[in-house]
Amino acid sequence: MRILYLYQYFVPVQGHGMTRAYEFARRLIAMGHDVKMVTSAGYLPEAYKSLTETTEIEISGIPCIVIPVPYSNYMSFPQRIRSFIRFALIASWRCMRHPADIVYASSAPLTIAIPAIAASRWQRIPFVFEVRDLWPELPIAIGALRNPLLKRAARALEWLAYHAARHVVALSPGQAEGVIKRGIDTNRVTVIPNSADVDLFDVPDGSGAPVREQLGLTPDQPLIVYTGTFGLMNNISYLVEIAVAMRSIAPDMRFLLIGAGGEFEKVMQTARDHGVLDDTVFIWEPRPKTEIPAILSAATVATSLFLPVKEMWNNSANKFFDALAAGRPIAINYCGWQAEILEATGAGIVIPDQDATQAAHDLAAFVHDAERVQAAREAARELAYSRFHRDTMTAQLEQLLRRVVTEGH
Incomplete structure (x- = not known):
């Protein structure tokens, strides 16, 4: 054709x-x-x-x-x-x-x-x-x-x-x-x-070591990663709010946000105002797709976020499927078909969309449950290969x- x-x-x-x-x-x-x-x-x-x-x-x-x-x-x-x-x-x-x-x-x-x-x-x-x-x-x-x-x-x-x-x-x-x-x-x-581009994202666990080293993390220190657009609908400032709340819940937790868009400077300023920028929150300019597998390999949990707008529930966010391909649990803050998949398979967690403190508690509980994280990784990879x-x-x-x-x- x-x-x-x-x-x-x-x-x-x-x-x-x-x-x-x-x-x-x-x-x-x-x-x-x-x-x-x-x-x-x-x-x-x-x-x-x-x-x-x-x-x-x-x-x-x-x-x-x-x-x-x-x-x-x-x-x-x-x-x-x-x-x-x-x-x-x-x-x-x-x-x-x-x-x-x-x-x-x-x-x-x-x-x-x-x-x-x-x-x-x-x-x-x-x-x-x-x-x-x-x-x-x-x-x-x-x-x-x-x-x-x-x-x-x-x-x-x-x-x-x-x-x-x-x-x-x-x-x-x-x-x-x-x-x-x-x-x-x-x-x-x-x-x-x-x-799920498994040929690209299914890399050895050690692939993320240089990223973790660059961030000054210990091998077991939890890292939450966002890679994608910093647009109005993506609500990345909410992830910064979660990071702020996380300081008193799980002070060892780190956040890496990577991307660009109309809200980039606002997100940077929000992190700066709360005193978490380059402390517990790191914000990087966009990276080529070829570098994202190593970044997700460094992650404990990947994320996909949107504004609390019901119309967003029907999205098919690429970052969701990249996380599956990388065998990484994913945290989302919206309902809909992706939430149903996570709840049915255990491949990730659905966090509140307007309560940063509760979201931080839920995320910390998930990350510090090693068996649950490992099961989520296996479920994510299974979804990548069998369904997507x-x-x-x-x-x-x-x-x-x-x-x-x-x-x-």
Whole structure:
């Protein structure tokens, strides 16, 4: 198949961020398919951000069309909207002219549906839409999208994207339910969650020793790790509040937060104000994905956090699956399908979302129960291999795309 793969935030393995598109693309290519990734330079390594015109180039083995539209989590919401629209318009023109058998477009942003629909209609080929988050539900829920006209426009685009797509891929059961509620037949929706890259993350325990040494930790000293975006929805300041409470509960506990985003300076300042920065809380700039396995190997517990907003329960956070692949227990502060998995398997712990002191008590009790931690590690690794292995997820996607193309003829 000739697959036109649209994802505005493409990240190769040497970058930092979600590598789902890269991992799927390289496996589809290995299966013999012709994949062309259409993306922006927003999350690419610095070497590609100097591009001044749309460029066809191979990045980490993936043939790409890179559109030089800037994007970052530091942008204001209006700046992001302008970036989304500009990318959508340029990508539409390029995608209409690039021959393919199928279009696979991954959101967010929701505007990625515009070039996908343009290419699908112009070339008369099917379009499959991947929903990573339910937009505009999330920005409306957290107050990021308030303008009534923009709300109506976003909801209209959402409806159009779902109904124009031959099939919709959702990353969680809750997201699938959200799509179905918007009038899409159940048979046209498939759940393919984020995946565990066990080939990358299943490393020897000693791999984390240099990280622990850099932090000045003893071999048995507990370390709580967060790796990911420091955005408004991620609520990383709450983890700092937990660390503050932890000083009087388990003074030996250390926290390592790694990432970037619009809330980075706020998180730093919060830690500084409470006197925990570079004492019990360490905050690092983003690291390439290739360095994250050693960092998670150093961790006692990994974390995934969000604001206390019910709409976030349907997320499919990449860091959750990275922790599973690394065989590390994960602590989350939200309900939903991931919480149900942790409660059913014992692969981690669900902590309160608005009570930092109680969360600290729960986390300390978990970490200091060696048998429970070991059982959680084994359960996490079992989940990674048996339910969320990237190869398994790619095989499901490949079969789906084949079926859609076949039915289209």
